[in-house]
Amino acid sequence: MEKRVLIAGFGGQGVLLMGQLLSKAGMRENLEVCWMPSYGPEMRGGEANCGVVIADEPIGSPLVTEPDVAILMNRPSLDKFEPIIAPGGTLLYNSSLIDAEPARTDIMVYDVPCNDIAVKLGNARVANMVMLGAFNALAGLVSMESLLDALRETLGKGKERLIPINQQALAAGAESVA
Amino acid sequence: MAKLLMKGNEAIAESAIRSGCRFFFGYPITPQNQIPEYMSKRMPQIGGTFLQAESEVSAINMVYGASGSGARVMTSSSGPGISLKQEGISYLAGAQLPCVIVNIMRGGPGLGSIQPSQGDYFQSTRGGGHGDYRVPVLAPSSVSEAVSLTQRAFDLADQYRTPVILLGDGMIGQMMEPVDLPDQPDQPAAPSAPSKPWAATGWDGSRPRSIINSLYIDPSALERHNTMLQDKFAEIAKNEVAYSSEHTDDADLIIIAYGTVARIARSAIRAARASGIKVGMIRPITLWPFPSEPIARAARTAKAFLTVEMSAGQMVDDARLAVGGLKPVYFYGRTGGMVPAVRDVLARIKEAV
Numbered sequence: 001m002e003k004r005v006l007i008a009g010f011g012g013q014g015v016l017l018m019g020q021l022l023s024k025a026g027m028r029e030n031l032e033v034c035w036m037p038s039y040g041p042e043m044r045g046g047e048a049n050c051g052v053v054i055a056d057e058p059i060g061s062p063l064v065t066e067p068d069v070a071i072l073m074n075r076p077s078l079d080k081f082e083p084i085i086a087p088g089g090t091l092l093y094n095s096s097l098i099d100a101e102p103a104r105t106d107i108m109v110y111d112v113p114c115n116d117i118a119v120k121l122g123n124a125r126v127a128n129m130v131m132l133g134a135f136n137a138l139a140g141l142v143s144m145e146s147l148l149d150a151l152r153e154t155l156g157k158g159k160e161r162l163i164p165i166n167q168q169a170l171a172a173g174a175e176s177v178a
Numbered sequence: 179m180a181k182l183l184m185k186g187n188e189a190i191a192e193s194a195i196r197s198g199c200r201f202f203f204g205y206p207i208t209p210q211n212q213i214p215e216y217m218s219k220r221m222p223q224i225g226g227t228f229l230q231a232e233s234e235v236s237a238i239n240m241v242y243g244a245s246g247s248g249a250r251v252m253t254s255s256s257g258p259g260i261s262l263k264q265e266g267i268s269y270l271a272g273a274q275l276p277c278v279i280v281n282i283m284r285g286g287p288g289l290g291s292i293q294p295s296q297g298d299y300f301q302s303t304r305g306g307g308h309g310d311y312r313v314p315v316l317a318p319s320s321v322s323e324a325v326s327l328t329q330r331a332f333d334l335a336d337q338y339r340t341p342v343i344l345l346g347d348g349m350i351g352q353m354m355e356p357v358d359l360p361d362q363p364d365q366p367a368a369p370s371a372p373s374k375p376w377a378a379t380g381w382d383g384s385r386p387r388s389i390i391n392s393l394y395i396d397p398s399a400l401e402r403h404n405t406m407l408q409d410k411f412a413e414i415a416k417n418e419v420a421y422s423s424e425h426t427d428d429a430d431l432i433i434i435a436y437g438t439v440a441r442i443a444r445s446a447i448r449a450a451r452a453s454g455i456k457v458g459m460i461r462p463i464t465l466w467p468f469p470s471e472p473i474a475r476a477a478r479t480a481k482a483f484l485t486v487e488m489s490a491g492q493m494v495d496d497a498r499l500a501v502g503g504l505k506p507v508y509f510y511g512r513t514g515g516m517v518p519a520v521r522d523v524l525a526r527i528k529e530a531v
Binding site: 020023024027032033034035036037039040059060061062063065066 | 181183208209292293348349352353354355356438441442444445446448517519520521
């Protein structure tokens with residue numbers, strides 16, 4: 001098993017964090033993981049993306065050039081990355097912010113209104129966790145418990161109060177694609 | 179200890195600290211900035227010294243000073259900054275001072291780009307500065323190997339009284355992978371540094387004066403010094419070659435690749451093997467000394483070699499010297515911060531067999 005996941009959006013949407021949580025969760029399940037960000041003169045509102053490779057054997061290339069799954073959080077990401085998804089792959093897109101329909105017919109496509117769901121939960125900033133919940137429900141790469149553990153580890157004691165809302169977001173995301 | 183998910187740059191910095199490094203001098207440049215950033219936070223916590231110098235030239239000379247007084251010391255930079263450090267590296271080699279220099283390579287020449295590259299292979303493996311010298315060059319291909327090679331770099335530096343270069347690229351610096359860090363965190367003194375009787379630690383009359391110097395005005399004295407250095411380099415070349423072989427026994431084609439590119443090559447090899455093509459890999463872990471002998475041995479059975487690099491063709495020279503014209507050595511490379519894709523490497527494999 002080797003899954004190559006690309007996560008892209010605006011800087012500030014938490015796409016790098018989504019990838020890190022997924023990696024940490026995979027690590028907790030003794031899978032091989034590798035997280036690779038785009039880097040450069042980045043800024044809030046600019047483009048951000050990361051690739052995550054999760055496998056049960058040592059990982060070769062750390063680059064995700066032909067993703068099995070693409071998680072696209074904004075319109076520029078859809079334009080840029082929809083064409084490179086592996087045939088037979090999966091696309092999840094944030095339909096709250098993306099008004100276009102993906103054109104590919106050789107892939108599985110799921111629309112997740114991340115921001116709308118997050119706002120309903122009372123915190124627009126957990127849109128990324130909604131998407132992560134949707135992704136993991138579909139991909140089944142790691143358990144919800146591992147994701148939550150990774151989240152607890154990442155937030156630390158100082159931000160422990162944010163666990164419940166993030167947990168709700170993960171669950172709501174999973175439910176949206178059920 | 180539980181595994182941690184760490185960025186290559188941060189893992190190198192933490193590993194240096196756990197190897198007893200208590201002095202870090204540097205100047206910012208992408209894509210290695212997390213090394214000084216991490217050091218600036220950690221060094222004060224453990225009684226070490228972090229100093230952002232006014233330039234790379236200044237930083238490498240601070241390394242000279244700290245090393246001359248017997249400390250375990252490190253600096254880090256990327257291509258343009260490493261070029262500025264070359265005068266100091268030559269002095270360090272001449273004065274036989276141990277230190278670790280991390281180069282997280284980016285596209286060049288000139289200011290180039292900030293994306294990954296392996297264009298500093300010649301500079302690293304041929305000494306880089308003026309005069310007759312070489313320094314050991316270690317090339318990690320994963321974050322966990324970056325941790326172990328950082329430790330190894332400090333040990334080699336002390337053992338042979340030489341600067342050692344840890345040569346990575348923007349990918350290894352920026353990516354996160356699980357790491358097992360060596361124990362002995364936060365010890366105040368250098369835990370594994372051997373004693374250094376040659377260090378200038380203040381003369382009390384009880385031993386000969388320690389003089390840190392690379393100037394020998396008398397040519398015959400300098401020649402003797404050079405002969406001694408060359409003997410040392412020969413010793414390093416004899417004892418310290420490190421490489422890994424994968425699927426070479428039955429291979430018709432052997433890929434030679436190092437660092438992150440070896441990872442990409444490994445993916446291509448898996449795909450090639452799945453379609454019945456017998457490909458293997460020799461991955462140099464030390465670039466100098468280069469694993470010439472295992473490559474020469476493999477040349478007896480393999481039909482051809484292919485070096486894959488993020489350069490216009492640098493390591494391929496060493497591969498050809500090792501193969502000695504016995505078999506063809508092909509080359510595939512990308513430059514400027516562009517990274518070879520698995521499918522392109524696979525296409526080259528198919529062309530070569």
